[in-house]
Amino acid sequence: MDGLDATPAPRRIALLGGTGFVGTALAARLAADGHELRLLTRDPRRADHLRVLPGARVLRADVHDEAALRRALEGCDTVVNLVGILNEKGFSGRGFAEAHAELARKTVAAAVAAGATRLLHMSALGAAEGGPSFYLQSKGVAERHVRAAPPALGWTILRPSVIFGAGDSFMNRFAGLLRLSRGVIPLARAEARFAPVWVGDVAEAFARALADRGTVGKSYDLCGPEVFTLGALVRLAGGFSGTRAHVLPLPDWAARLQARVMDFVPGKPFSTDNYRSLTVDNISDDDGCARLGITPASLRAVGPTYLRR
Numbered sequence: 148m149d150g151l152d153a154t155p156a157p158r159r160i161a162l163l164g165g166t167g168f169v170g171t172a173l174a175a176r177l178a179a180d181g182h183e184l185r186l187l188t189r190d191p192r193r194a195d196h197l198r199v200l201p202g203a204r205v206l207r208a209d210v211h212d213e214a215a216l217r218r219a220l221e222g223c224d225t226v227v228n229l230v231g232i233l234n235e236k237g238f239s240g241r242g243f244a245e246a247h248a249e250l251a252r253k254t255v256a257a258a259v260a261a262g263a264t265r266l267l268h269m270s271a272l273g274a275a276e277g278g279p280s281f282y283l284q285s286k287g288v289a290e291r292h293v294r295a296a297p298p299a300l301g302w303t304i305l306r307p308s309v310i311f312g313a314g315d316s317f318m319n320r321f322a323g324l325l326r327l328s329r330g331v332i333p334l335a336r337a338e339a340r341f342a343p344v345w346v347g348d349v350a351e352a353f354a355r356a357l358a359d360r361g362t363v364g365k366s367y368d369l370c371g372p373e374v375f376t377l378g379a380l381v382r383l384a385g386g387f388s389g390t391r392a393h394v395l396p397l398p399d400w401a402a403r404l405q406a407r408v409m410d411f412v413p414g415k416p417f418s419t420d421n422y423r424s425l426t427v428d429n430i431s432d433d434d435g436c437a438r439l440g441i442t443p444a445s446l447r448a449v450g451p452t453y454l455r456r
């Protein structure tokens with residue numbers, strides 16, 4: 148960590164995707180540092196829980212409309228883009244491209260037009276243009292757009308593994324599924340490996356990146372202290388929430404079939420694209436948390452505090 152401001156000057160920060168799971172933690176963290184926040188959302192009701200934050204203002208905006216996005220960013224010196232989807236409506240990859248790649252390109256252009264000097268971009272571990280899923284490919288293209296930003300817009304990219312914490316969809320979903328299925332769960336890619344990172348550490352990583360000009364032009368993989376297989380994570384979710392889990396690892400043909408069927412379940416709780424993302428481990432040799440001076444919390448310690456019986 149070089150160039151760290153002990154008391155960072157208050158910034159005027161626009162947050163895209165600030166109403167979600169990570170955004171909620173990050174908005175609270177940035178507000179505590181005294182920054183002024185402009186929370187862009189497609190539906191202001193989703194930001195009701197954030198209105199109490201000091202210095203936070205909620206703004207309805209269609210972030211995909213380039214002119215509207217430029218207007219929404221006017222007067223902001225910092226832009227944080229957290230927008231992300233795990234599944235799209237169709238199957239073509241178009242929804243992922245719009246939500247990740249194209250929005251990243253538009254965000255860079257609008258931030259430059261607004262005269263912003265900092266862009267913090269949320270990517271994902273494994274993001275790569277040649278990745279196995281539309282999710283990872285579109286996140287990879289988004290990173291390329293961010294890296295191509297003009298030097299006046301100092302960018303930093305954060306790339307977490309799966310994120311856990313109160314309100315997460317990952318551990319909570321498995322805990323809920325286990326309750327419904329009386330603990331029996333046929334699981335695709337049960338051997339896929341993850342390094343779950345706590346949402347508080349992810350928010351801290353963003354806050355530190357913002358306070359440290361030395362992070363400009365750099366990417367940080369964010370991993371928790373332990374690596375778990377997906378099967379082990381499901382068993383932990385069961386243990387924390389009081390349902391003994393019996394994980395039935397599916398052979399690959401059955402996993403692909405399960406994904407094909409779930410593609411047509413409303414809300415796509417699992418999909419072929421998710422299955423493809425799971426064909427690569429979600430772990431990294433880059434210790435971005437350590438590079439930012441963060442000692443990440445462990446899922447074993449935090450899990451029981453929000454996944455209860």
Ligand SMILES: NC(=O)c1ccc[n+]([C@@H]2O[C@H](COP(=O)([O-])OP(=O)(O)OC[C@H]3O[C@@H](n4cnc5c(N)ncnc54)[C@H](OP(=O)(O)O)[C@@H]3O)[C@@H](O)[C@H]2O)c1
Nearest residue numbers: 164165166167168169188189193229230231246271309310
């Ligand atoms: N959660 C994880 O385990 C994890 C792991 C790695 C990376 N990430 C990345 O972290 C970011 C935040 O994740 P999260 O878990 O906080 O997600 P989340 O709770 O689903 O929140 C997503 C946010 O993005 C906005 N959004 C969603 N779809 C959009 C669309 N089509 N157009 C415009 N805005 C849209 C939503 O804003 P409104 O509805 O208010 O407009 C919402 O605030 C994402 O980029 C995700 O890929 C998450």
